[in-house]
Amino acid sequence: MTNATSPDTYKRLLEVKGLQTYFKTDAGIVKAVDGISFTLNKGETLGIVGESGSGKSVTNLSIMRLIPSPPGKIVGGEVLFEGKDILKLSEGELRHLRGNDISMIFQDPMTSLNPFLRISTQMIETIRLHQSMSRREALAKSIEMLKLVGIPAAEERIHSYPHQFSGGMRQRVMIGMALSCEAKILIADEPTTALDVTIQAQILELIQELSKKLDTAVILITHDLGVVAGMCDTVCVMYAGKIVEKAKTDDLYANPSHPYTYGLIQSVPRLDKAHDGKLFSIEGQPPNVIDLPPCCPFHPRCHKAMDICRTQYPPTKDLGNGHEVSCWLFIDEKEHSHE
Amino acid sequence: MSKTTEKRPLLEVKDLKQHFPIESGFIMKRQIGAVRAVDGISFTVNEGETLGIVGESGCGKSTTVRSIAQLYKPTSGSVIFDGIDLVNAPREQMLDARKNIQMIFQDPYASLDPRMTVRTIIAEPLEIYRTRGMLDASVTRDVIEKRVEELMERVGLNRAFKNRYPHEFSGGQRQRIGIARALALNPKIILADEPVSALDVSIQSQILNLLHDLQKELGLTYVFIAHDLAVIEYISTRVAVMYLGKIMELSRSSDLYKNPLHPYTKALLSAAPIPDPVIERKRQRIILTGDVPSPNKERFGCYFYDRCPYKMEKCKTNIPPMKRMDEHHEVACWLYE
Ligand SMILES: Nc1ncnc2c1ncn2[C@@H]1O[C@H](COP(=O)(O)OP(=O)(O)OP(=O)(O)O)[C@@H](O)[C@H]1O
Ligand SMILES: Nc1ncnc2c1ncn2[C@@H]1O[C@H](COP(=O)(O)OP(=O)(O)OP(=O)(O)O)[C@@H](O)[C@H]1O
Ligand code: SF4
Ligand SMILES: [Mg+2]
Ligand SMILES: [Mg+2]
Numbered sequence: 160m161t162n163a164t165s166p167d168t169y170k171r172l173l174e175v176k177g178l179q180t181y182f183k184t185d186a187g188i189v190k191a192v193d194g195i196s197f198t199l200n201k202g203e204t205l206g207i208v209g210e211s212g213s214g215k216s217v218t219n220l221s222i223m224r225l226i227p228s229p230p231g232k233i234v235g236g237e238v239l240f241e242g243k244d245i246l247k248l249s250e251g252e253l254r255h256l257r258g259n260d261i262s263m264i265f266q267d268p269m270t271s272l273n274p275f276l277r278i279s280t281q282m283i284e285t286i287r288l289h290q291s292m293s294r295r296e297a298l299a300k301s302i303e304m305l306k307l308v309g310i311p312a313a314e315e316r317i318h319s320y321p322h323q324f325s326g327g328m329r330q331r332v333m334i335g336m337a338l339s340c341e342a343k344i345l346i347a348d349e350p351t352t353a354l355d356v357t358i359q360a361q362i363l364e365l366i367q368e369l370s371k372k373l374d375t376a377v378i379l380i381t382h383d384l385g386v387v388a389g390m391c392d393t394v395c396v397m398y399a400g401k402i403v404e405k406a407k408t409d410d411l412y413a414n415p416s417h418p419y420t421y422g423l424i425q426s427v428p429r430l431d432k433a434h435d436g437k438l439f440s441i442e443g444q445p446p447n448v449i450d451l452p453p454c455c456p457f458h459p460r461c462h463k464a465m466d467i468c469r470t471q472y473p474p475t476k477d478l479g480n481g482h483e484v485s486c487w488l489f490i491d492e493k494e495h496s497h498e
Numbered sequence: 499m500s501k502t503t504e505k506r507p508l509l510e511v512k513d514l515k516q517h518f519p520i521e522s523g524f525i526m527k528r529q530i531g532a533v534r535a536v537d538g539i540s541f542t543v544n545e546g547e548t549l550g551i552v553g554e555s556g557c558g559k560s561t562t563v564r565s566i567a568q569l570y571k572p573t574s575g576s577v578i579f580d581g582i583d584l585v586n587a588p589r590e591q592m593l594d595a596r597k598n599i600q601m602i603f604q605d606p607y608a609s610l611d612p613r614m615t616v617r618t619i620i621a622e623p624l625e626i627y628r629t630r631g632m633l634d635a636s637v638t639r640d641v642i643e644k645r646v647e648e649l650m651e652r653v654g655l656n657r658a659f660k661n662r663y664p665h666e667f668s669g670g671q672r673q674r675i676g677i678a679r680a681l682a683l684n685p686k687i688i689l690a691d692e693p694v695s696a697l698d699v700s701i702q703s704q705i706l707n708l709l710h711d712l713q714k715e716l717g718l719t720y721v722f723i724a725h726d727l728a729v730i731e732y733i734s735t736r737v738a739v740m741y742l743g744k745i746m747e748l749s750r751s752s753d754l755y756k757n758p759l760h761p762y763t764k765a766l767l768s769a770a771p772i773p774d775p776v777i778e779r780k781r782q783r784i785i786l787t788g789d790v791p792s793p794n795k796e797r798f799g800c801y802f803y804d805r806c807p808y809k810m811e812k813c814k815t816n817i818p819p820m821k822r823m824d825e826h827h828e829v830a831c832w833l834y835e
Contacts, residue, residue: 210698211669309787325789326555355554355725357786360769364785382699385728385771389778408775424773426703428732430755431772437707438732441700444668460700 171239172376173199173222173344178236180214180221183229187449191217193400194236199344204370204377206387206408208423209397210445215380216266218397219346222378223263224253240344258289262342264333266349272321272329278305279317282336289340304335308365327358334362338369345370346378351386363390384427388412393481396420399446399456401472406482416484418461455487463488508687508719509543509566514575516558516565520794534793535561537743537801538575540820543687548713548720550734550751552727552766554790558743559723563689566721567599568592580686597627600680602673604692609676610664616675617660620646623682649678653708670701677708687719694729706733727770731755736826739763742793742801750826759829762802800832808833 176196182189192214199205207215220226222238224245238245240260248256257263265271273281282301283294292300298317305313308331321329330350337345347366351359367390370377379390387394387408394411396404396419404417415421425439443460455461458468468487476489516536519529536558543549551559565572568584577584582595600623603609610619624642627633647657653674664672673693680688690709694702706729712718724730730737734751739760747760758764765784772778786805800806800813810832818830 210700311788327789355790356727356769357554357765358789359771360783360785361787364783383771384699384773385778388773388775389771389781412773412775423699427699427773428703428706428728429772429774430728430731430767430770431774431777433752434732437710438703440703440707442704444670444701445698 170201171198172201172203172241174237174239175218175222176237176239178218178221178238179234180217180226180231181234182231184449190400190448190451191231192221193448193451195395195397195400195402196236197395197402197405199376199378201343202370202374202376203393204367204379204391206391206394207378207380207397208382208384208387208394210382212445212448213397214400214448215397216348219263219348219378219380222346223257223261224248258285258340258342260342261344261346262337262340263346264330264337264348264350266352271333274321277318277320278324278332282317282332282339285336286339300339301335304339305332307338307369308332308335309361310335327354327362330354330358330362331365334365334369338373338375341373342375344376344378346380348380349382350379352381352383359386366390384424396423399448399451401456401485403457403486404482404484406478407480410480410482414482416478416482416489417457417486418463418488419457422460455485506545507542508545508580509721510576510578511542511562511566512540512576512578513538514540514562514565514577515573516561516570517573531794534743534796536565537793537797539738539740539743539745540575541738541745541748543719543721544735545686545719546713546717547735548722548733550730550737551721551723551740552725552730552737553740554725554766556790556793557740558793559725559740560691561743562740563601563691563721563723567601567689568596593630594632597632597683598686600683600685600688602676602680602688602690602693604695607664607669607672607696610672612664615661615663616650616655616667617643617646619664619675620649620678620682623679627683645682646678649681652681652712653678654704668701669697670704673697673701673705674708677705677712681712681716684716685718687721690720690722692723692725695724695726702729709733727767728772739766742790742797744801744830745820746802746830748820748828753827757827759823759827759834760802760831761806761808761833765805765807800830802831 177194178192179194180192182191209215221233226233233246279298279301283297286292286297286300302313302317305317310316310328310331351362381387391408394406394408395402398419404420415424422441426441428438441460446456453472454470455468455473458464465487473485473487475483475485477483514536515538517532517534520531520533521527522530553559564570566577572585579595582591584592584595621642628637650657655674694705697705713720722733731751737749737751737754738745739747741762747763755767758767765786768784788805791804799815800818803809803813813832818832820828820830821834822828
């Protein structure tokens with residue numbers, strides 16, 4: 160994929176436009192991702208936050224074209240990588256893309272490491288899949304990668320099986336493998352959720368450091384607002400398959416505009432703040448994304464819900480500086496001074 | 499709650515050890531070692547307060563509360579609840595005291611029997627103690643039925659869902675079922691083992707608020723386990739920081755963030771992300787190297803020695819005792835000799 164485009168075009172490394180991914184289930188159509196758009200720039204770290212089931216993983220599996228089909232299907236939208244639509248690539252082109260251009264770290268390293276194969280075997284295979292190297296060279300590179308991610312005695316330990324490593328070490332191996340391909344984009348789906356905070360801090364620092372060094376753009380999926388604050392340049396907040404707010408990280412925390420984002424930020428206890436009495440709390444449950452009516456999916460839990468919220472999905476409003484929000488409160492004509 | 503009883507110790511744990519044997523051999527089982535899950539800890543919990551226990555995976559938090567609840571027979575030490583030593587009391591007396599100690603678990607999916615209706619789940623502790631003949635005679639089937647409905651309402655569940663099964667509820671609702679069940683026998687103390695760790699942020703705050711309200715209303719005492727420091731700090735009166743089966747620091751929760759003493763507590767606090775990008779950018783992290791070591795080995799020095807950035811010669815071969823720094827703050831570290 161070396162077409163002679165100006166470097167400027169490449170600033171927008173990945174553009175997701177109106178992506179829709181649905182699943183056909185017995186209960187009905189699950190609109191897991193329903194018309195989301197965002198841009199990932201070169202070297203940028205983009206966070207995707209949202210509750211369980213909001214569509215974070217499906218978004219990224221769609222980008223990698225890894226949606227199991229059936230029951231899943233990408234039914235609309237474009238995913239442009241360096242200007243080229245991933246959704247239109249052939250199988251061969253896809254294989255090249257995965258690993259060479261985009262690599263991924265999954266939440267549970269055990270699901271992506273084969274328990275019956277030595278770490279060395281798996282790393283060598285992964286590297287040789289994408290780069291033409293001899294086994295020896297690939298082994299040397301693997302050891303180098305393990306050292307880089309801080310596995311002590313890498314020369315010996317590389318011959319271990321996955322279960323002989325702790326959760327944190329396995330996650331570091333995954334990061335090592337993902338980065339060994341020197342892809343342009345690293346997608347990390349909750350890379351630290353299963354880990355302890357001190358190990359989490361090690362891993363996040365590692366991702367941050369290596370992505371800077373190798374100039375890799377990162378998509379970081381997490382439900383931890385603290386992790387986002389420390390790692391990301393930009394944030395997308397997802398709710399029920401939609402991006403409800405998108406902003407530069409600083410803007411989002413300083414000025415959370417969607418009532419869901421506001422509630423989310425308010426409802427986490429904070430170490431650095433004195434507190435007395437009750438936490439802010441968003442009442443109710445997240446919606447079922449099966450056969451959602453065309454309303455604001457947050458309205459049953461929203462303090463500020465108006466009539467229109469119950470009948471129409473709000474358009475997206477640009478608040479400036481790339482801060483976008485999808486909420487009727489920000490649509491001028493409809494503002495009936497409800498605040 | 500009357501003010502005078504507020505400081506009364508309800509639970510006293512003294513030098514509690516819980517070792518699990520590691521055995522080898524098929525026919526002739528031989529003990530070749532032990533997992534020192536809890537390796538000599540002491541603390542008290544006063545009536546009406548919340549003691550938080552925080553620490554990394556495998557440090558012995560769950561084992562601690564399970565030994566307190568007598569789900570395991572402690573290797574040594576004592577657990578004195580309301581004046582009764584649970585470890586050495588006769589079974590009948592222990593069971594009677596146990597009625598006042600209930601648990602809530604982390605995984606609302608795994609901890610509820612999928613084949614039981616919500617009604618049966620919540621009523622089970624009552625039924626068990628009734629069959630044992632350890633409940634008041636006035637507790638009839640009807641009374642239990644009433645109690646179940648009352649409990650459901652209290653924890654925010656619609657009583658009309660009484661005959662439904664756990665899979666029909668969301669994670670947060672299942673945790674409410676677990677809480678209702680724990681409340682059934684009107685316990686004095688609740689041991690909550692990571693009750694919000696598996697929940698989404700917005701649901702987590704609902705459950706924390708519920709536990710907070712219940713404590714106020716019913717005068718409950720909590721031992722609350724979490725690995726999320728912010729959650730622990732929010733819910734607890736005092737906090738015990740555990741590492742490898744030992745307590746490293748014990749402090750009033752409001753002091754812990756402001757004035758952490760133990761190098762491990764400092765690292766833990768500095769690793770915990772704060773949801774504010776301006777603060778996050780300025781923070782200096784203490785990044786610990788290495789993983790938590792195995793608890794299978796007997797230690798003769800500080801348990802944190804391997805990962806401590808401040809370790810000294812002395813720490814290698816001497817176990818630091820718990821030292822009281824002021825009325826509410828204790829630490830086990832040779833830096834504070
Ligand atoms: N293979 C599948 N078949 C049917 N539905 C699916 C499938 N995969 C995902 N879904 C549904 O799509 C929706 C979005 O799921 P997704 O995994 O993207 O959520 P998520 O935001 O990553 O959540 P979590 O934080 O729990 O990982 C959910 O309602 C989920 O049930
Ligand atoms: N029944 C058991 N038999 C043998 N070893 C056990 C048993 N229960 C716990 N352990 C071991 O004891 C140690 C402490 O476990 P425990 O479950 O108390 O940790 P924890 O602090 O609750 O961790 P987590 O945060 O992962 O829940 C671990 O090394 C664990 O493997
Ligand atoms: S006693 Fe020594 S090794 Fe242990 S925490 Fe303190 S300084 Fe570190
Ligand atoms: Mg996911
Ligand atoms: Mg546990």
